[in-house]
Amino acid sequence: MAQVSGEIQALRPTQLRQLQSLERLRCPQGRWLGGDLQQRLVNCCLDLGRMVALLIDRRGVVTHIALGSPERVWMPELGRAGAGPTGQRKLRLVVVQPPKPGMLTVPADLKTDLTRLRLDALILLRAAQAGGLDRGALVLPRYQTDGTIETEETHSQHPGELLALDPNDPLEILDASIARLPGLRRIEGPAWALVGVHTGRRDAARFEELRELARTAGIEVVHECVQRRRRIDPKTVIGSGRLEDLVLECLERNAEGIIFDRDLSPRQLANLANATELKVLDRSQLILEIFARHASTAEARVQVELAQLRYNLPRIIERSTGLSRLAGGIGGRGPGETALEVNRRRVRERIRRLEKQLKKRSSQREVRRKSRARSGLKRVAIVGYTNAGKSTLMNQLTRSDVLVEDQLFATLDPASRRWLLRKDAAHEDPRQTTVVLSDTVGFIEDLPQELVEAFRSTLEELRDADLLLHVVVDAEADGEKRAAAVERILKEIHCDSIPRVLVENKCDLSGRPAGQQTLYRVRVSALEEMGLDDLRAVVCHRLPL
Known part of the structure; x- marks a missing residue:
């Protein structure tokens, strides 16, 4: 039929x-x-x-x-x-x-x-x-x-x-x-289109970062669209005419969704979903999806789910045409909650339960922090932009096996290891030769505020650090912009007053020599183990033991 x-x-x-x-x-x-x-x-x-x-x-x-x-x-x-x-x-x-x-x-x-x-x-x-x-x-x-x-x-x-x-x-x-065809091209992963919209000069590095985020999420990019506009269209971001062309391109390439390189308002998200009949994600939702994929511990999963629910709560839209849930029987007082209201209420209830779980875990974390403080060991924390090589650096300095992958946000759970600063003093008092080195989640420009709030208890461990190692990629084209993004987040969590050393990593790729530049800057290659002794010397000087 x-x-x-x-x-x-x-x-x-x-x-x-x-x-x-x-x-x-x-x-x-x-x-x-x-x-x-x-x-x-x-x-x-x-x-x-x-x-x-x-x-x-x-x-x-x-x-x-x-x-x-x-x-x-x-x-x-x-x-x-x-x-x-x-x-x-x-x-x-x-x-x-x-x-x-x-x-x-x-x-x-x-x-x-x-x-x-x-x-x-x-x-x-x-x-x-x-x-x-x-x-x-x-x-x-x-x-x-x-x-x-x-x-x-x-x-x-x-x-x-x-x-x-x-x-x-x-x-x-x-x-x-x-x-006669050798075989039509088969797409292995989910096929999506990427859309970049800017009102000033084109930021090629930011769009390349969107490609990297898509790769980390396991997405195959089958179409890219970059548009320069005088102003962002309040309804569809890129305008109805360009949107119609984009939908045709997506249909031609069997793309199942569109990812925008900016945050979308709830109304824009609804308009785009209705107009395209495709899945639509903004930059923050893509980052949240990556965090959800990489969360391996119970605490990280709770933090990511909380961030996702907080971000998506105002974006929950009515997807059905049903009427209100009427209160029937004796004592019914007319129209009750709509399906939309029920969904939002359930999300709020789930948020409250997750917040209680995080509060309990935060108390447990505080107990562990006080226990570490009694040990008398100084604390050094590694911070920096995502995929700058922080976990590789920690592994080389402490001979540990923290997960290292060439993708964004591979590390979500903080890891702490003992770092022997002076190799010739292994039998001396550890408080005089050893520090606790901690690896942290990577930062990114325009990190969703909901993620910062959900991971606040984890990030607040940075406040206990006596020294921060701010890792950047040596000679990176947009290195200053990325470093500034990290500094903004440190200020937001009240860690901007902690002394720090700038560690210019991956000098094996830039071709510049490794070694100490000043008392506040060291150039290293964590992968090739170049400049690590200079880094130890700078830390010893900046952090008297």
Whole structure:
């Protein structure tokens, strides 16, 4: 039985039955379209005054019926059903549009449907005011050897002649070209599009950071869009015209969502989700997703979930059209909570439970801090931008095995190890030769405030540090900007008054020599173990034991 989709909610029962009756008709063999099916399809378009589309298989059976607006029709979601190994569905798309003056132009979204859904052909017809057909166009896909798909259009002012052409020859050519392909490209991970919007000079480093965030989240980027605007569109960020082009690009590449390189307001997020019918994430949501993936301890998972709930609470929107939950029975007092209100109340209740758990863990952390303070050992903490090499540096200094990965936010849980500053004094009083070295979560520009709040109890351990090692990437193009972002967060958690040493890491990549630069700056390569003795000397000088 054919599926009926589209703008059918306002149809009268007789109109809906007229539309559904198309499924009982078959397309004659040896024609793209014809017989009673052709005439009934045109009549439906004229009676309803809207575009009507059919998906017809190679046997001539109608499998899907879609009703659109006078200007546009939306294809149903076909999923992977019926798609062969190459994704080919062996379906043709027939669309009839209401009468209008001028030349017949094939809409870009219909050509996108042809290639995205791997259809056999697109037949676009325009109904004549007096009945019958006015103009027609046949669009065939042409598969290239590199896996891309181009289209070939044939227009005619005599649609009957066009529809009478035998489709078997073009379909044989199509099947042969697909068989010669080495294999259509298969996307391994989730496919998404990245969107950057700026009102001033383009920040290439920031967009590259968005790519790195996407890679860390396991996302395959299939399209990128960067736009410069005088001002951000308050509704859709990039404007309705550019958004329509973006949706077509996403459909063409089978992208399941869009990631914006900025934070979106709740209203913008809702507008974009409704307009695109795709998943939409902003920068903060992507960072939160990465934190959720990397959280390995119970405390980290609680902190990340709390941050996600706090951020998403104002962004919860009503996704159903149901009425209020009515309070029935004796004592009912009229409308109760809507489904939206229930969802928000449950989120607030969950937030309160998580806050209590974190408060309890914070008390336990305070006890451990006091215990460490009684040991008399000085404390040194490593801070810096994410993926600057902090965990590698800690492993080399303490000969430990903290997780090291070449991706953002690999470390979420703080780790502390003893660091012997003077190798020739292993048998002396540890308080005179050893410090406690702590690795911390990496920072990033515009770190979501909800994450800072959720990880505050963890970050506040930095307040107990006697010295901070601020790790930066040596000679990095935007190093000063990233260092400033770290300093802002340190100030926010009231750690800006703690003495610090700037550690310029990865000098093996910059080609500059390792060693002490001043009493406040050391250049090292943690991976190649260069300059580490100079770092120990600077720490000993800055931190009298």
